[in-house]
Amino acid sequence: MKNIFSVFFVILLCALLSLAPAMAEGGVILDGRWLNADIQGNVTEDTPTVLKDDYGLFVNKDWILQAEIPAGESKTGSMEDVIRSLKDRQIALMKDDSLTGHDAELVHKLYALVSDWDYRNAQGVEPAMPTMEAIRGIDSLEALTNYLYDRNNPSRFYPLVMSVDTDLINPDIYMTQIGTPSLMLTDSAEYTERTQAGELYQALYEQLGMYMLTRLGYSDEDAAQVIENAFSFEALMAAHIKPTSTHYQADYFTSLLNYYSPEELEALAGGFPILDMLQAFGLKVGERFLVTEPDYISALPKIYTEENVVLMRDWMAMKAALSMGTLLDYETFKQMKTIANTVMGITGETSEDDNALQTVLSLLPVPMDNLYVQVYCTEQQRQDMLDIIADVVAYYRVMLENVDWLGDETRAKAIEKLDNIRVNAVYPDVLGDWSALDFAGIEDGGSLLAADTAVNEYVLALQSEKIDTAVDKDKWDQLTMQTAQVNAFYNPQNNSINIMAGILSGEIYNEDMSYEQKLGGIGTVIGHEISHAFDTNGSQFDKDGAFSNWWTDEDYAAFQARAAKLAAWYDGFIPWEGANYSGQQVQTEAIADMGGMKCILAIAAQQKDFDYEAFFRQYATVWRMQGLPAYLITLVAQDTHPMRYLRVNATLAQFDEFVDFYGIREGDGMYIAPEDRVAVW
């Protein structure tokens, strides 16, 4: 279950106002090739637009000049328009009293709890006080342990993450995974060397924490101390957590393969009572555990000590206070939003309906998804997607057959993997069953916080039941994969391509589009997703989704050399002065963009009188965006996708079809000499 902590704050990420001017000076082409047109204010009437120099800007300039970031938001663009239209549909569902059945009842009951401010204001911050008082009363390691063991305490934060997922090596079985905790500054490296993004997060959490803690009864002085202690405790943990940059290295998945029996896990954790914590959290003890970072778990006895009790207690107080910020009265909700908006440079406010939807979706993802499928999904949409996917797979096969740097043995395995890709298109055949969930509504004196606790317990029980059981590969699990989201993705752990219903609107796909526009929209998205089966991550999983090497050494070395060339090229981009752009961070998505484009261009080449102009323009239109400087700072720090102006220009410039169609020549901004091109496939 995503807790409110992450949902609320990840969406509202923005920038310190003091950082913004360094970017907003704008208009400077720092990397010597393309202007970063994604930053609001970088493009003006006077900005030259030459198709052959900067295709994305040429296509999107008129849109950019009139684009307005909606009130309360940090960005706008074609993807954001699709998200908007999805939200409008979901808001209608959330408020539609004519819908019946258990899912609709849960949604309406929760919506009433969320939207009735008179009811919430009458409760004030009282629902939060027992938790805060219980945490405040912790004064010894024994008291801390007892608090974490007591399932009547709703807000329990552990210095580790316990979750249930499929086994990496044997994807037919669910098992418990033990990971490292998420940190407020997001990356453990931030605790020793602070970046622009780290400064932003620190400012954000300090201000939010100060408000929430004082609202919940702490004095200014005590609140400041709690915040300082919370960051100090995170620094203790961060010293043993690998930096995010290691997640993009070639050996990342190999580094995760650490299996333990319950006895071995307990030995690894030294004196830290890890199995008791696991059961107190709500998961049963399974036969085996996968531990992502054993060095962190073995360091826990040094972190979880009598000496550090106050630091950990205050870390829990900070986390608990922040997690409840959206679930209490109007004053608290409003102040939290205002602080986040100010830090991030966001103007205006999102609507009451949007705010309510965010909470309803975070608590009831599956019931909301079921309502969406019943009202908005059609057999026709699914058939359209299956047809396009079949075309893409067929041409991908030809592509793999013709790649000249692949040996026959690896080629055969790659094609076998392609042929074995599972497809989940638009909606599941069997809807998720949350009929056993219930919570008290307004008429029974319920509270939003109590509903949140009931949902968390329910989801944990569902997860616990899965441990050591076989994976039903035909089942579409809406808990991890809601179709009402603007997304499409490849899952290497079951070799599946997944096209969500929420993405099928606006500039991505609509029935009125020409064939070329559909290929430029949803076609390139599908090509991109299938390419993930053969990016630097996907290539390490086999046709059944098992982590397993199916490459010959020679072919894998050639593949890695091509990926390294691509990453080195992206390292050279400087989206604004002072930004660190990491080619390794964006390499899987860049490989997928280019692989997908190559595949769709191969489909285009088979068509008579194909309208390349309409196709290329649509592709550039899909990725247009305008974002606030602060938002882009957090995006570049975390996103594995290249910035959108690069998704357009860096991708298209790799292909003869594009270069030839527009007559692009050496010296033009969109020209890359064939020997310098970086497409892996």
Ligand SMILES: [Zn+2]
């Ligand atoms: Zn992708």
